[in-house]
Amino acid sequence: MNVVESIERSVIQTEDLQFYYNTHHALKNINLKFEEKKITALIGPSGCGKSTFLRTMNRMNDLIPGVRTEGAIWIGNENITEPSIDPVELRKKVGMVFQHASVFPFSIYENIAYGPRTHGERNKKVLDEIVEENLRAAALWDEVKDHLDHPATGLSGGQQQRLTIARTLATKPEILLMDEPTSALDPISTAKVEDLIRTLKERYTIIIVTHNMQQAARISDFTAFFLNGEVKEYGQTATLFTNPLFSETKDYIAGKFG
Amino acid sequence: MMAKTIKEIEHTLYRKNSKMRTERFGKSLTFLAVVLTAAITAAILFLVFSKGLSTFIMNDGSVKDFFTGTTWNPAEVNSLGKPIIGALPFIVGSLAITGISALIAGPLAIGAAIFMSEIAPNAGKRIMQPVIELLVGIPSVVYGFIGLSVVVPFLRDLFPGSGFGIAAGTIVLSVMILPTVTSLALDAIQSVPRSLREASLALGSTRWQMICKVVLKTAKPGLLMAIIFGMARAFGEALAVQMVIGNASVIPHSLFEPASTITSILTMGMGYTVMGQVENNALWSLALILLLMSLFFTIIVRMIGKGKSA
Ligand SMILES: Nc1ncnc2c1ncn2[C@@H]1O[C@H](COP(=O)(O)OP(=O)(O)OP(=O)(O)O)[C@@H](O)[C@H]1O
Ligand SMILES: [Mg+2]
Numbered sequence: 001m002n003v004v005e006s007i008e009r010s011v012i013q014t015e016d017l018q019f020y021y022n023t024h025h026a027l028k029n030i031n032l033k034f035e036e037k038k039i040t041a042l043i044g045p046s047g048c049g050k051s052t053f054l055r056t057m058n059r060m061n062d063l064i065p066g067v068r069t070e071g072a073i074w075i076g077n078e079n080i081t082e083p084s085i086d087p088v089e090l091r092k093k094v095g096m097v098f099q100h101a102s103v104f105p106f107s108i109y110e111n112i113a114y115g116p117r118t119h120g121e122r123n124k125k126v127l128d129e130i131v132e133e134n135l136r137a138a139a140l141w142d143e144v145k146d147h148l149d150h151p152a153t154g155l156s157g158g159q160q161q162r163l164t165i166a167r168t169l170a171t172k173p174e175i176l177l178m179d180e181p182t183s184a185l186d187p188i189s190t191a192k193v194e195d196l197i198r199t200l201k202e203r204y205t206i207i208i209v210t211h212n213m214q215q216a217a218r219i220s221d222f223t224a225f226f227l228n229g230e231v232k233e234y235g236q237t238a239t240l241f242t243n244p245l246f247s248e249t250k251d252y253i254a255g256k257f258g
Numbered sequence: 259m260m261a262k263t264i265k266e267i268e269h270t271l272y273r274k275n276s277k278m279r280t281e282r283f284g285k286s287l288t289f290l291a292v293v294l295t296a297a298i299t300a301a302i303l304f305l306v307f308s309k310g311l312s313t314f315i316m317n318d319g320s321v322k323d324f325f326t327g328t329t330w331n332p333a334e335v336n337s338l339g340k341p342i343i344g345a346l347p348f349i350v351g352s353l354a355i356t357g358i359s360a361l362i363a364g365p366l367a368i369g370a371a372i373f374m375s376e377i378a379p380n381a382g383k384r385i386m387q388p389v390i391e392l393l394v395g396i397p398s399v400v401y402g403f404i405g406l407s408v409v410v411p412f413l414r415d416l417f418p419g420s421g422f423g424i425a426a427g428t429i430v431l432s433v434m435i436l437p438t439v440t441s442l443a444l445d446a447i448q449s450v451p452r453s454l455r456e457a458s459l460a461l462g463s464t465r466w467q468m469i470c471k472v473v474l475k476t477a478k479p480g481l482l483m484a485i486i487f488g489m490a491r492a493f494g495e496a497l498a499v500q501m502v503i504g505n506a507s508v509i510p511h512s513l514f515e516p517a518s519t520i521t522s523i524l525t526m527g528m529g530y531t532v533m534g535q536v537e538n539n540a541l542w543s544l545a546l547i548l549l550l551m552s553l554f555f556t557i558i559v560r561m562i563g564k565g566k567s568a
Contacts, residue, residue, distance in 0.1 A: 058460060092462035102453035105476055118463040118471065164457070171461050 011036045011205050017071035026052045028229045039206045041216035044226030050209045054177045058094040059087040095173030099180040101160035109148040115171035130170050138166035139196050158189025178208040194219055213253055217241050225249045310546025313539040319343050330507045332540035343540050347509045352519040355427045356493045362432040364485045367439035375447045376469050393437035402498030405430035410502055417514045422504030425513040430502050431492045439488035446480025479562045490555035496521035520544045
């Protein structure tokens with residue numbers, strides 16, 4: 001791999017990260033630095049390990065039996081791969097948005113309030129404020145403010161995805177991991193979610209997996225190109241897209257494989 | 259080329275024809291089965307309704323007495339010349355035994371289902387699931403027999419009385435419906451999508467919070483359905499209950515006194531009445547209550563099912 005720019009002020013840094021599903025070596029020697037309040041896009045062909053990498057950062061892979069992680073992931077000055085790190089606390093700091101909007105079959109309000117409630121917030125007024133603030137942050141408030149008590153499953157796909165983003169924001173994370181958040185959405189909803197992601201950059205460090213090259217080019221500051229479990233190329237998005245170092249990167253971006 | 263295509267089309271048309279014939283045959287066969295089932299159901303409904311209502315129409319029985327009277331002696335008439343058909347003790351007995359069984363078996367079944375699906379899925383699949391399937395298949399007379407030889411003496415030693423009664427019936431029925439309710443509750447819990455569990459954990463909830471606030475909440479309609487299925491089974495069970503309840507046609511003052519249920523009176527009385535007599539008709543009225551109750555349970559399950567899919 002090749003770090004084109006040396007990245008200052010990194011909040012997340014991986015060090016020789018290896019990940020195994022039983023015997024399958026899914027992540028090989030990942031050394032990446034993610035800069036604070038920037039958007040980093042992870043691109044690469046299907047099965048190259050993007051989701052796996054994302055899920056090592058909030059320890060969601062812990063749920064799968066027989067997995068093994070080696071190396072380190074530094075968030076601030078903590079190595080979050082250490083067994084002493086409580087994944088529950090970690091996930092409050094590192095929020096995740098999934099490919100398919102997994103809204104709970106509760107009301108819109110209850111979906112947003114879920115995180116804060118499980119973290120111990122009981123005050124109804126505080127919860128009301130949290131719900132409004134985060135629905136506004138996710139650009140959904142105007143569309144749903146009159147029926148917060150309606151079931152969230154009745155929203156459109158794009159609205160549901162923005163709701164899951166709002167739900168994640170409500171847990172006050174510092175880092176947002178997004179795994180193909182727009183791949184199941186129509187172009188208009190995608191544009192809305194992209195706009196939203198851009199505004200979120202002011203407050204969050206965002207790492208987003210996408211199969212959409214235009215999307216990566218449009219919204220990200222940095223791009224990492226994954227290939228067969230390795231980071232083939234990493235750098236500023238503008239550079240990587242216009243002037244890739246490796247022919248594989250160039251071919252992938254041009255849509256020749258993947 | 260052209261000719262070949264036409265030939266192929268002809269060929270498929272021809273084949274389709276023979277396929278259509280078997281299809282028509284299959285359709286008529288299934289249609290016949292449907293008609294037969296519907297006819298039998300209608301016949302049963304007609305029989306139970308006509309017989310069950312004739313107590314009130316032909317034999318001049320009072321509906322009010324039936325639901326509020328506490329003495330059951332259909333062969334005799336009261337001072338008003340009406341048959342003495344107070345079924346309240348049995349109705350109370352049936353409802354008590356069903357309700358308490360559900361209260362005991364419901365939480366146990368849900369707990370077991372959580373254990374099998376969330377806590378120890380491996381042991382759950384390998385050990386508990388086969389055991390439960392085995393338990394579902396045990397005939398009710400065996401449960402009754404165990405109740406008679408173990409539960410009744412046990413209660414007799416611990417509490418005043420003979421050991422027969424609602425308590426014994428409830429224990430036997432709870433154990434009997436437990437496997438069914440557990441396996442239905444397990445289905446309900448396992449049908450909660452993994453994406454919801456992951457979403458919950460990703461929001462920083464603990465496993466228990468996920469189970470209580472997402473899994474159980476999402477599975478609630480299914481869990482309710484499981485419990486109601488159990489209640490329907492408990493309400494309709496006759497043999498096992500009759501063996502341990504004591505069969506006294508009074509409203510018991512405690513759970514440890516002999517009592518009876520609608521089903522136990524039915525099975526006890528059936529052999530001793532003659533078709534067409536008022537004693538026999540009165541039993542049909544009890545059967546009608548059972549039928550209406552099972553209809554009621556079915557409707558509730560339906561309604562929950564509809565609410566779930568909506
Ligand atoms: N739960 C699992 N158990 C075993 N192997 C897995 C598991 N999940 C993923 N893998 C394997 O790890 C590799 C990386 O998968 P991953 O899901 O991270 O790819 P991805 O880059 O996100 O692909 P996509 O773009 O299709 O989402 C693949 O070879 C996949 O088969
Ligand atoms: Mg993926």
